[in-house]
Amino acid sequence: MKLKSFVGNCWLFASGIGLLFIADLGIGLYAATQVYFGNGFGQFRLGNVDIPKFLGAGATYLEVFISSLVTIIALTGGLIARYKHYSPERNLLKQYNKAGKTGFFDDLGSDD
DSSP states (O other): OOHHHHHSOHHHHHHHHHHHHHHHHHHHHHHHHHHHTTOTTSBOOSSSOOOOGGGTTTOBHHHHHHHHHHHHHHHHHHHHHHHHHTHHHHHHHHHTTOOSOOHHHHTTSOOO
């Protein structure tokens, strides 16, 4: 079963990864500003919302900033590794002036 049949559409998958990146970047920037202003060891809160203990209410702004940074690095590194994995195929298509897409996109295609 291909990934596209699971998510339904390549654009849905791409937008999901993009939204994850944007959300994590926003929370990371908020936590970074709190760390910059000296509240790094304060309890992480997004407004006046009570967060249950099992959802990470004990996390500090510094921990949330580090977690967001690691997530962004992992997403970016994964996309770069995937791009480099298909570079020989991309170069072959360029060399012989062939039209088509590399496996970077075909992996998201359906089996139908």
